[in-house]
Amino acid sequence: MTNIEEYIPILIFLLMAIIMSVGAIFMSFVFGEKEPYFEKSSTYECGFEPFSDTRGKFDVQFYLVAILFIIFDLEIIFMFPWAVALIELEPLGFWSMMFFLFVLTIGFIYEWKKGALEWN
Amino acid sequence: MFIENNLVMESLIDVLKILAIILPLLIFIAYLTYFERKVIGFMQLRKGPNVVGPFGLFQPFADGIKLLTKETIVPSNSNKFLFILSPIITFTLALIAWAVIPIDNDIVLSNINVGIMYIVAVSSLSVYGIIMAGWASNSRYAFLGSLRSAAQMISYEVSIGLIIINILITVGSLNLSEIVLAQKNVWYFLPHFPMFIVFFISTLAETNRAPFDLPEAEAELVAGYNVEYSSLSFGLFFLGEYGNMILMSSMTTILFLGGWLPPVDNEIFNLIPGFVWFFLKVSFLLFLFLWIRATLPRFRYDQLMRLGWKVFLPLSLFWVIITSSYVYFNNGNF
Numbered sequence: 001m002t003n004i005e006e007y008i009p010i011l012i013f014l015l016m017a018i019i020m021s022v023g024a025i026f027m028s029f030v031f032g033e034k035e036p037y038f039e040k041s042s043t044y045e046c047g048f049e050p051f052s053d054t055r056g057k058f059d060v061q062f063y064l065v066a067i068l069f070i071i072f073d074l075e076i077i078f079m080f081p082w083a084v085a086l087i088e089l090e091p092l093g094f095w096s097m098m099f100f101l102f103v104l105t106i107g108f109i110y111e112w113k114k115g116a117l118e119w120n
Numbered sequence: 121m122f123i124e125n126n127l128v129m130e131s132l133i134d135v136l137k138i139l140a141i142i143l144p145l146l147i148f149i150a151y152l153t154y155f156e157r158k159v160i161g162f163m164q165l166r167k168g169p170n171v172v173g174p175f176g177l178f179q180p181f182a183d184g185i186k187l188l189t190k191e192t193i194v195p196s197n198s199n200k201f202l203f204i205l206s207p208i209i210t211f212t213l214a215l216i217a218w219a220v221i222p223i224d225n226d227i228v229l230s231n232i233n234v235g236i237m238y239i240v241a242v243s244s245l246s247v248y249g250i251i252m253a254g255w256a257s258n259s260r261y262a263f264l265g266s267l268r269s270a271a272q273m274i275s276y277e278v279s280i281g282l283i284i285i286n287i288l289i290t291v292g293s294l295n296l297s298e299i300v301l302a303q304k305n306v307w308y309f310l311p312h313f314p315m316f317i318v319f320f321i322s323t324l325a326e327t328n329r330a331p332f333d334l335p336e337a338e339a340e341l342v343a344g345y346n347v348e349y350s351s352l353s354f355g356l357f358f359l360g361e362y363g364n365m366i367l368m369s370s371m372t373t374i375l376f377l378g379g380w381l382p383p384v385d386n387e388i389f390n391l392i393p394g395f396v397w398f399f400l401k402v403s404f405l406l407f408l409f410l411w412i413r414a415t416l417p418r419f420r421y422d423q424l425m426r427l428g429w430k431v432f433l434p435l436s437l438f439w440v441i442i443t444s445s446y447v448y449f450n451n452g453n454f
Contacts, residue, residue: 009134009230010219010238016138017215021208021356025192028352033191041196043259044347055258062271065425069274072433073244076281079440080237083288086448094448101441108434117429119422 064116075104137229141218149362150180156410163414190351195257198348202256207349207356210249214363217242221370222297224380224394235296236284239371243326246364247273250345253357257348265344268334268421275428276325282436283319286312286443287375300379309376315439316376318432320405323368325428327361330413334421369405370398377401 082089082097111117154169154176161168169176194200220235222228232238247270254266288294290311291302309316325332328344346357373379378401380394419427 006230006232008131009137010216010232012131012134013138013141013219013229014212014216016135016142017212018208020142020215021211024211024352024356025204025208028188028190028192028355031188032351033189035191036193038196041193043195043197043257044261053258055255055263058263058267062267065271065275068429069278072278073274073281076278076285079285080288080294083285083444084292084294086289086444087292087451089448094444097444098441101437105437112430117425119425 061119068111068116071107075100134229138219141229142215145215145218145363145366146359148366149359150184152362152366152406153183153358154180155406156413159407159410160414163411184355187352187355192351192353193348195259195348198258199256202252203348204353206249206252206256207353207360209252210246210360211356211363213242213246213249214360214367217367220296221367222300222374222379223370223398225297227395228297231295231297234294236288236294236299239296239367240281240284243364243367244277246360249357249360253349254345257345259348261343261347262345265347269328269345272328272332272334272424272428273326275425276322276432279318279428279432279436280322280326282433282440283312283315283322284375285440286315286436289440289443289447296374296379300374300381303378303381304385307376307378307381312376312439312443315436316372318436319376320372320408322428322432323372324409324412325424327365327368329365329409331416331419332424333413333418334424365406365409366402369402369409372405373398373401377405 078100079097082093086094157179158168158176169179172178172182194203217239219229220232220238222231250266250269250273254262254264254269257263287299287308290308291299293299293302324330328334346354349357380398382389382392382394382397
């Protein structure tokens with residue numbers, strides 16, 4: 001059974017951690033020097049003005065990796081309850097997960113052959 | 121009235137317990153940075169920090185005070201709110217995972233049933249701090265560094281997840297204490313030896329450590345996602361990163377090296393308290409982190425992604441099938 005009281009210490013921990021990190025930032029504003037001028041607060045680009053805005057195009061490969069990650073991470077979350085209950089399962093439960101993994105492997109091989117995992 | 125008082129008392133005890141976790145952890149992080157410099161110094165026949173205090177022992181505190189008195193620079197064309205928020209998120213997430221880590225039998229803040237799910241959730245979230253830092257800085261180097269770092273972390277998280285599935289199949293529980301106690305007879309790094317190696321390498325990649333420290337590649341990206349940060353906002357990233365190193369080493373210890381259990385169950389070893397064993401194992405793994413950093417050259421980015429997706433992922437998936445078949449057809453006898 002889930003005990004909701006077990007999560008109260010975690011909540012207090014979360015609050016304390018937030019207070020500590022906000023406090024640290026606050027302290028650095030209080031104790032640190034404060035002498036901003038234009039060059040200091042401009043974007044760091046090894047001494048010259050940035051050519052263009054940073055938020056332009058970037059490699060689509062990063063996007064692909066993120067999508068693949070979502071697929072595999074969902075599958076892993078799906079396997080958590082199965083892994084815990086494995087020994088109590090009927091053969092049907094065991095083999096359906098094996099079938100699921102088989103389908104997933106086919107998809108993975110397809111991605112591999114399509115070159116979604118190539119970086120150059 | 122009485123019930124309310126009781127609740128307040130319990131919360132106060134919780135606060136004290138949490139302080140008893142956070143303060144030693146911060147000292148551990150501080151001295152981890154010291155030992156990193158010292159160990160790598162000795163490996164390169166240098167002395168490392170040796171000026172502040174005996175053997176340079178007060179160096180971490182001197183560094184902390186120095187960071188505190190530096191100016192917090194907020195770049196003029198950054199998203200100021202996100203810029204300040206992202207180190208806060210990184211550091212908070214690095215701390216809260218410790219709420220469920222059992223350092224000894226029954227020495228744990230909250231022994232929840234889904235401990236390992238909690239750890240996976242918290243460590244998945246830590247990618248947000250990095251992405252936000254790179255985006256909010258509005259700087260080329262920071263943006264590229266955060267993209268690389270995020271892609272690297274999520275790639276290796278997949279194989280970490282599958283390896284955790286292996287352990288869950290052998291234990292049959294999501295509770296971290298039960299995972300440790302199940303290793304009473306044999307530590308899991310023996311039966312799962314290939315997975316132990318893969319997990320250790322994945323933790324290196326997950327924490328952006330050498331040889332996978334591409335996001336921080338000094339020669340090309342200056343320092344990666346935290347290039348625009350200064351003062352304690354940089355310090356929080358730094359502490360968070362080292363905190364994550366210790367966290368991932370503790371995870372390796374819990375999953376594969378028997379947590380707080382002594383190597384052999386005899387009377388002399390049992391005299392030493394469990395958290396000392398835990399500390400020794402974590403320290404050993406951290407020493408390996410430093411040793412690897414001093415020894416190995418940096419990976420190229422395509423090699424890194426190839427290792428994650430084309431080697432580790434198929435290997436751990438294959439191992440999940442083997443483990444589950446073995447456990448299932450032996451009726452749960454492992």
